[in-house]
Amino acid sequence: xxxxxxxxxxxxxxxxxxxxxxxxxxxxxxxxxxxxxxxxxxxxxxxxxxxxxxxxxxxxxxxxxxxxxxxxxxxxxxxxxxxxxxxx
Numbered sequence: 001x002x003x004x005x006x007x008x009x010x011x012x013x014x015x016x017x018x019x020x021x022x023x024x025x026x027x028x029x030x031x032x033x034x035x036x037x038x039x040x041x042x043x044x045x046x047x048x049x050x051x052x053x054x055x056x057x058x059x060x061x062x063x064x065x066x067x068x069x070x071x072x073x074x075x076x077x078x079x080x081x082x083x084x085x086x087x088x
Contacts, residue, residue: 008027008028009028010027010028010029010030010043010044010046011025011027011028011029011030012029012030012032013029013030013031013032013033013035013051014032014033015032015033015050016033017032017033017034018033018034018035018036019033019034019035019036019037020035020036020037021037022037022038022039022040023035023037023039023040023041024039024040024041025041025042025043026041026042026043027041027043028041028043028044028045028046029041029043029044029045029046030046030048030051031045031046031047031048031051031053031066032048032050032051033051033052034051034052034053034054035052035053035054035055036054036055037054037055038055038056038057038058038070039053039055039056039057039058039059040058040059041058041059041060042060043059043060044059044060044061044062044063045057045059045061045062045063046062046063046065047062047063047064047065047066047067047068047084048065048066049065049066049081049083050066051065051066051067052066052067052068052069053066053067053068053069053070054069054070055068055069055070056070056071056072056073056088057070057071057072057073057074058073059072059073059074059075060074060075060076061074061075061076061077061078061079062074062077062078062079063079063081064078064079064080064081064084064086065081065083065084066084066085067084067085067086068084068085068086068087068088069086069087069088070088071088072086072088
């Protein structure tokens with residue numbers, strides 16, 4: 001039986017951080033702060049409670065607990081928490 005390697009810990013964008021532009025990569029990302037622009041990840045994106053994305057998203061999968069304003073494209077799954085806000 002083939003074993004899968006564990007995923008490395010996610011990168012965390014802290015509450016007091018704002019990124020303007022296009023973060024890209026192959027790792028998982030947790031956003032507690034703010035991103036304005038677009039996001040392209042071959043990984044899992046978590047928008048934490050209090051996190052705000054004004055961005056178009058192209059990700060493997062996403063969990064939204066905060067706020068997303070933009071279009072979401074996910075190749076595997078999209079999970080929107082009960083208290084989350086999504087428009088796009």
